[in-house]
Amino acid sequence: MTSQCAVRRCAVSAALLSLMIPATAVPNAQADNKRLNESVFVNIYTAQKQNGCPTEPKLDGRLVEAARLHTLDVLNNPNLNGDIGSDGSTPQDRASRQGFVGKVSETVAINPALAISGIEILGQWWWDPPRRAIMQDCANTAIGVWSENSLARSVVVAVYGQPGL
Structure with missing residues (x-):
């Protein structure tokens, strides 16, 4: 009996040890939201x-960077919930700082949870007439999308540009 107990204790200890090793040996990884960002772009394209827009929108790196910066600002400042940044900046300000010349607008989706889905994003944008109008504006041919997550909230920002206007 004693040898069976010892074997069980060893098995339990080994199982617990195997659970602990990955937790200490694996560094924290940030989520890769590339697929989510691409799906948001495709939803804008579809909208x-x-x-009836004749021109296909294209990703613009300057607007992606403007979206990234505002996403991080909103994610890290829980009092923010829209277009105005913690420094008082507007979407136009942020796009101009990235070198984009033209008219800019923006949509922001926030979910008070670790994750956000394309359905939740569309639910916030599609059924809101001003945001839907931005998504469907045929003049918005340059697009930038970024998303980030924390335990407290998920944020998605899409920046829409009309180059050269």
Whole structure:
């Protein structure tokens, strides 16, 4: 009996040890939201096509960077919930700082949870007439999308540009 107990204790100890090793040996990893960002872009593309837009929108790195910076600002400042940054900046200010010349608008989606889905984003943008109008505006041919997550909230920002206006 004693040898069976010892074997069980060893098995339990080994199982517990195997659970502890990954927790200490694996560094924290940040979520890769590339697929979410791409799906948001595709939804914007689809919204414009449904509106009869003749020109396909394209990703613009300057607007992606403007979206990234505002996403991080909103994520890290729980009092923010829209277009105005913690420094008082507007979407136009942020895009101009990245070198984008033209008219800019923005949509922001916030979910008070670790994750956000494309359905939740569309639910916030599609059913809100001003945001839907931004998504479907055929003049918005340059797009930037970024998303970030924390335990407290998930934030998605899309910046829409009309180059050269």
